[in-house]
Amino acid sequence: MRTATRLQILLYLTPALLLTLLFFALPLTFVGYMTFHSWDGIGPILYVGLQNITSLIHDPSFNKAFINSIIWILVGLFIHLPFALLIALILSHRPRGWRFFRNVFVLPNVISTTAVAFLWYFVFQVDIGLLNGILGAVGLGGLARPWLFDPHTALAATQAPFVLYIGFTMLIFLTQISTIPADYYEAARIDGASAWQIDWHITIPLVRPAVAINALFITGFCLRMFEYPFIMTSGGPMDATLNLSLYIYRSMVTAHAYGLSMAAGSATILLGIAVMALVFLALRRAGGRPAEA
Amino acid sequence: MRLRRLSILGLVAALTLGATAGPSPGLAAGRAAAAPIQITMMSGWPLNQARGVVLQGLVNQYNKLNAGKVKVTVDINPDWPALQQQIRTMISAGRAPDIFQYNFNPNDLSMQKSGQLLDFTPYMNAAWKARFNPHDLATLTIGGKLLSIPFEADGVGFYYNKALFKKAGIGAFPTTWDQFFRDCGRFKKVGVAAISLQTQDDAWLGTNILSYLAIGLGGPSAYFGRSLDTPTMVRAATLMKQVFACSTADAMGANYDVASNDFLLGRTAMIADGPWAIGPIEKQFKGAAQIGLAPAPTFASGAGKPGDLVTDAQSPFAAGKQSSPRKAAAIANFLEFLTSPGSVKQLTLQGKLLLSPKLQLTAGDQQGADPLLVHLISLYEQAPRRVVEMTRILKPAGEAKLPSLLQGLALGSLTPAQFVQQLQASNH
């Protein structure tokens, strides 16, 4: 479709470009600049070259945070996303009351992340927590443990709400599924395909754009999110649940080390871009280009 | 059709909104030398707490006294870390708040050195000076300038549940740490934990104990030396680990609320906390005859003296530098009012705070006041030495690292020696 002048295109792009420039491009020059400087938030800004970067590389907390963020993304892409897709597929068949189910599934995402984090903080408490309470009630009391303070279980515990509450991801899948033309299903049904075959051969391939988008959103969420570790474990025990976002918060707000914080910010963005490149590569490999480019 | 019109309307409206958002009032207006002078004070005390209510009452009183000349408004943000972050950001943008409260840290003088704070020296007349402890004033004088007014300095005492002590067969609050550990076992036998601890957020309840252990062993300068990596600190860390065993299972990973409610609900027998604990205690225990307050245990052969008191950071007032001398004078005048004997008495007795300006209580005042509060005040005034809590005097990087190191100590993944080494290493 070529019948559009450059001016028309520019006109339509301008508002979004302005927003992006003002709220991302511009602030990120600050982030990039501060990566090579040191600042306590009030005093003078001093040039330190690569010192921040070397500090980060040698900081075990940062390394832990980096790895944990990667784990979050992996959990998001390989547990949260398939789970959301499964639920979306089930609901797309419009079982009785599907609208009610859809709305209730979205409900936890409507509640603020803070509230959900508090809930799960109490679920995992040792003496007054729900999980240990239930385990005790069904005779599995031996399994009770300090979920949030045991380095082996802490990270998974902070990820529990993320894995479960797939409302938004599911919604995007449902919206995408709704764009599949009705006659595809007609034809398949006439040919005698089962519901499962239809899902596998028609729906799933056609939701690839939604997979791409959700992968983007999940990655973005995992990199920005910090309520779960912040409220449930404060990043502990001993940084076992620390992620990049919380690291950035701590180094800026508590340690007053803006340079270090911004360097970590740059690392986060680079990680995000790397993950997205990998995701798009994988989707391309799996056949069919994602609909965006 | 209708949808299209609505959409276009919506688009136009949205773009117009974006383009015509005007400047907000309060920003530029405040500084102009118009009468009455407007002063905005940023406070961390919400109005559902006694201290917030008392402060607002004092502000109203002051405004009435100075009607037409000065008007003080209070902007409240009870999220203290967020408030401090906001203040810092404002200072870096050259918009220091008119009046604010902050935690003074002798190892982080960035705010004072920014040049954005008001120097109170010209306003410090003899009468006002006499309200304060000379030592406090000296501490807050940086580079010859008095950039803060001493205000809040909360002492940390041991609140204990007398009923639980009786149940465990313990006669009196332990005066030595050896006794404490023995009592710990007795409490376990009756299904109660000895003490509430916290490892989350800033680990306040945990670091209180560590501070007391340290000064009990090494005296008031235990963690003020050139290095934190000393045998005293290692010994304190070793004992700290044992104290963790005297707390609840939830202590690992507890935040302040879980830990303090453990005490209120009778799951633990003691808690080392500041004066703000008194309100909830009295609400829960209805009059608090059941709750006692004691100074910390000490060591028979340590350098600490019985009654040595660990305190929270000094939380003084500071003010942004003003271009208008009238406004600067008004700010000083208001702070003088807030630190006057009448205000200090109100804030202490009704607001349940401990303040560093001198407090004069008559016998009548003492009778009418909270017994726990009066007791804490006497602990404060009779303390041989007062030492600021450890976490408040570390450099920011060390402060950020301490909670996670404490967790490592509790878990056993760090030996006491490693704990101290890493604390020292991170304190740069």
Place this chain on the structure above:
Amino acid sequence: MDRAVATGRVGWRSAQGRGTVLTALLRLLQWSALLVVLALMAVPFCWLVLSSFKSNTDFFANPFGLPQAWSLDNYITVLSGEPMLLYLLHSAVASFASTALAIAATTLAAYALQYRFRPRRGVFLLLSFGLFVPVYALMTPYYFIVNDLGLFDSVWGLALVYAGMSAPMSFLIVKTYMDSIPREILEAGRIDGASFHRIFAGIVLPLSVPGMVTAAIFLMIISWNELLFAVLLTQSDAARTVQVAIQFFLAAFHANYPEAFAAMIVAIIPTIVAYVLMSKRIVAGLTTGAVK
């Protein structure tokens, strides 16, 4: 049968008799899974509501039990102590305005990107990469920007920031949906002699509505629940939002959780109402479909 025809989708029932036992088993599995997930999803909301009727110590005594004494005290405190209606209004203005602005801007941009032009992919990346930026890193720059624009302590300043922050997400949702509009329709418009603007207003915009509504739902909920910048960029009651007010109940050393939960419930109700109203639009979009 009729249902399957009407919706054009194959229900579990019409699997062509391929092993009815298997079908029944699958159906049982499906329903059990749905019900279990339903329970798990409903827990947060139910827990918040239940806890909001307890006193603070009752809550800490037993966070998951029934209230020892059901009481409306928390709601009374929340609604009478703070000017909640004012804060709700501020949140509403910030959410609506930012969502409208972001959706408007990104829908226009998504349409522009339907056409081929030189830096097309670059523009796409530019408009979406904001998704990865950890928001804490942007605190200081945003404060300076808002301050310099004279929009500190103003709902409009907050709205502008939210619009900017959520633009990438809005852009991606709308664009993905817009991409699914068959090219033939656009071609048909062009052949009919419609101009660039006309194709947008007359064809693309109406067809993109479900995508825009989905994006609107996300954006409104996200900006409604946003806390960090609401705290940083506001100071007084003139602009305070409801999330900031909720934090008041969670103040360090004096937190009252049930009161905070009551405040959260008060804050959630408008979002639920908004969601219910808007989700009907998605359903409308689902059944009209793109192809005649």
